[in-house]
Amino acid sequence: MFDQSINEIAKESDLNKEEFEKNLKEKFEDVIEGFEEVIVDYYLKNNKFSLKDFLSTHSQNQKTIVSENQNIFKYFIIYINSCHVIYERSYENIEQKNIPDYLKLSIPLYGIIVRKSEQIVTLLIDGYIDAAMIIWRSLYENTIACLTILKEENDELAEKFRRHSFKNSKKKFISYNENYQELNFKPSPNGMEEEIKEEQKSVEEKYGKEFIRNEFGWADDLFDGKQKASLRFLERRLNLNRYRPYYLLCSEHTHLGFNSFNNYKEENGIILPRITKQEHEGKSFIDPMQFTIAILHEMNNAFIYKISVDQECDINLKLLKRISEKFTETFSKSK
Numbered sequence: 001m002f003d004q005s006i007n008e009i010a011k012e013s014d015l016n017k018e019e020f021e022k023n024l025k026e027k028f029e030d031v032i033e034g035f036e037e038v039i040v041d042y043y044l045k046n047n048k049f050s051l052k053d054f055l056s057t058h059s060q061n062q063k064t065i066v067s068e069n070q071n072i073f074k075y076f077i078i079y080i081n082s083c084h085v086i087y088e089r090s091y092e093n094i095e096q097k098n099i100p101d102y103l104k105l106s107i108p109l110y111g112i113i114v115r116k117s118e119q120i121v122t123l124l125i126d127g128y129i130d131a132a133m134i135i136w137r138s139l140y141e142n143t144i145a146c147l148t149i150l151k152e153e154n155d156e157l158a159e160k161f162r163r164h165s166f167k168n169s170k171k172k173f174i175s176y177n178e179n180y181q182e183l184n185f186k187p188s189p190n191g192m193e194e195e196i197k198e199e200q201k202s203v204e205e206k207y208g209k210e211f212i213r214n215e216f217g218w219a220d221d222l223f224d225g226k227q228k229a230s231l232r233f234l235e236r237r238l239n240l241n242r243y244r245p246y247y248l249l250c251s252e253h254t255h256l257g258f259n260s261f262n263n264y265k266e267e268n269g270i271i272l273p274r275i276t277k278q279e280h281e282g283k284s285f286i287d288p289m290q291f292t293i294a295i296l297h298e299m300n301n302a303f304i305y306k307i308s309v310d311q312e313c314d315i316n317l318k319l320l321k322r323i324s325e326k327f328t329e330t331f332s333k334s335k
Helices: 002-012 019-027 028-046 051-068 070-091 101-125 129-152 155-164 166-181 193-205 210-215 217-223 230-239 241-254 260-264 282-307 310-335
Strands: none
Touching: 002 019, 002 166, 019 028, 028 155, 028 217, 051 241, 070 101, 070 282, 070 310, 101 129, 101 155, 129 155, 129 217, 129 230, 129 241, 129 260, 129 282, 155 166, 155 193, 155 210, 166 193, 166 210, 193 210, 193 310, 210 217, 217 230, 217 282, 241 260, 241 282, 282 310
């Protein structure tokens, strides 16, 4: 638009080419400033974007991905839907049940795990394998915490987990106060700073300063002072360290680094168009699906044992195991 307008003006001008270019160069900043608003307004008013067409294309892409990989999607989704049912059953009439605090905390944690699993389903249907891996990393961390609390059967540990959240609350408060003016946000509510200080004092008096400093300080006592708790130590304690290689692979998509381009490499180069394209090949879905089911099964082996009546526990686990086996059987059919 800008070039076309300049050419039209040049044609109508009495100046020769050299004079016109000289004058344009001298006045270029003024000229471009005058065109900026016109160009922006024109683009916004006349662009061809249609929300209806966008949603239609998006829906068609989803249908294509699922139809081309029906076998592996079917039992994957059945398993996660089963987890959703388990979660609903676990919190029915929870207020009327006489259950320990550690289990009361484990139920919403299990809900978060189910929610993240459902998010992985949606992202895979959209063809975004890397995004599903990012969510899997969070799913894994939540599972480590939930399994630790469930297996320790310790109400005090559950309370430590709850109060350890103060660490992030404090960081958010400090960061907000440092930046709210630049963001044009309102200042933090009156009295919040005093509440933060009071909570910090209370937490440090009861658990010590190291409790907040360590990312997994809520679990430090599990190691008898020999070492500070960490995700790596907790996963070893739960005998889940075999999942660490995939966790590290997912971390490459979560954090900044050149290895996040690995999925788009071919020989010595990065295939740039591939970066923004959705993935359709069945083999791309197998790892995030398989590791999601594996982690959910680890979780369910402990969670169902806690919430099922004795005569139902075995059949519930057997059902989930059979769904998992049917899911695994689909791999050979998808190749």
